[in-house]
Amino acid sequence: MTPTLHDVARVAGVSIKTVSNVINAHPHVRPATREKVQRAIAELGYTPNLTARSLRSGRTGVIALAVPDLSFSYFAELAGMVIARAEERGVVVLVEQTGGERDRERELLRSPRLGLTDGLILSPLGLEASDLADRPRTYPTVLLGERVYDAPVDHVTMQNVDAARAATQHLLAAGRRRIAVLGAHDDDGAAGLRLRGHRAALADAGVAHDPDLIVETRFWDRAGGADAVRDLLARGVDFDAVFGLNDTLALGAIRALQEAGRRVPDEVAVVGFDDLDEAAYAIPSLTTIDPGRQWIAQTAVDTLLGRVGDAAGEARVVSAPFEVRVRESAPAR
Amino acid sequence: MTPTLHDVARVAGVSIKTVSNVINAHPHVRPATREKVQRAIAELGYTPNLTARSLRSGRTGVIALAVPDLSFSYFAELAGMVIARAEERGVVVLVEQTGGERDRERELLRSPRLGLTDGLILSPLGLEASDLADRPRTYPTVLLGERVYDAPVDHVTMQNVDAARAATQHLLAAGRRRIAVLGAHDDDGAAGLRLRGHRAALADAGVAHDPDLIVETRFWDRAGGADAVRDLLARGVDFDAVFGLNDTLALGAIRALQEAGRRVPDEVAVVGFDDLDEAAYAIPSLTTIDPGRQWIAQTAVDTLLGRVGDAAGEARVVSAPFEVRVRESAPAR
């Protein structure tokens, strides 16, 4: 069996309290005693049972992170950042995939599985505001990105509307007037918010808005972006720019444009949204919006840990600073 | 406070044992009693304390997965598959990033942090065989991919040598003779093994091997692949094919080739290794090796869970079936 405090105490010839004191770096331990205990620990290869410690202390040192799917670079990179920040703060991260399904997301908010964690960072896709109502108030939760709920939950979000508006403004400033939007969807999610920003920019500039240029896609992936562009071309729609509502759509669009012999950015400028690592290495490199992922990851972890053991206080809603990253696919002019 | 078994028992007017029986679907409970208990559970919103259960049972239902970095698509996709399989098997996954650093990897093998997990799947990069010696024998561990250690640890690996040989054979069969290798490194890791397979294929075909064609890179990323190609071009090395030892290198290479005006695959054919989701969507789409990641992820989880609670038995070393995925960047002919 693995050695326990009692074993160490016996070997060292002291009580378990003393051993506990040594382990927890309690100040008042005589050096000689500390020495004895440490020798016993080394000899037995003792390592504290974290489960027991958790039961006692009520903390596990584990937080949960739930994202739709790690095979999407956006969420993989986000998860990496969350884990890195968590490590800095001395906790580890349990990662779940929801597939963006409302049921899985809702379930996570009250799953007993969470009994092993001190809190949850959830990046929802299908969740409805009503799902947040019957949530156990005591369990620290932070909602991430995308969608804003009108519920008493901490929320770390991004400026979907303003950032999308900035993206479209960038294209307009470069002289583009026929901007196709890929991945659009009239909802309260990221798609709807970004579309709203796009329209605001058009309105600001007094550019008419043409429904033909708005393309819905089944998924926000490369195939979706490529298919959307092929669809535009097939329908004979005239356009001189593409705004992919995320980078993957934009990258798929570039592929389809090149297949069709349309030069990027000369004939068609392309901007994305997310600033994936990949965006900088695409051919051509992708002009995109950095929605502040690093900031989001860090703030989410810090906010969550701030709630652990002290759940009180108003729900905070903060949103990350964003930036336009100008690259080859849509230069300034 | 959150309700406990005792609270439920009191409200239901039974003993905690009976409540426990109901929760754990114990067969011998009278329907009327079960009913009463379930009402009490619902009324109180009781949810079992998993920490206490873990302490008692010795199991946590959590496994740890340690990979170098989630911002590398290969590991992100692998992690997603591991998590998905784990969910099917009823456990959750704690994800750690090692940065590929030996110290972090070594530490994980005996970290007390692991006290919260039932086992560890480790995808090592820097680890040495000697690091495996002083590992606690009782803690279920599975080593993943890449490198083969001569140690009594379960190992789910890929056929680095044979798969790389197949990649080079594919290029040779297409008539290429001057094959540049990117990301090479003479070690016992993936780089060294894949390089070995490449050389074996050359030798089989009686093609001379030219050291000028072997390029080391600092990292296995896009920038590394692009720089390596630029270096070859700058040195005036003659080549008609590129074997990127992973997909990211190959994708970076394609970018640099296109920048330099070399047509892919006409002038230079390119193959990668990994079969990232992205490989199918690149321009041109990337011919690559699928090293059997899905199989690896599932087998790793299944092997690990097989060890939990029954650590005995010979260490198993299994290796995944691989396949050449022929796409545009290096067609069959």
Added chain:
DNA sequence: ATGAAAGCGCTAACAC
């Protein structure tokens, strides 16, 4: 079919 009670390994309040 249900209850009483021991104990998983640890922390911390309280003695000495």
Added chain:
DNA sequence: GTGTTAGCGCTTTCAT
């Protein structure tokens, strides 16, 4: 400065 002891919430013999 160090020892004693009472739980944390659960599962699980052993009675009844």
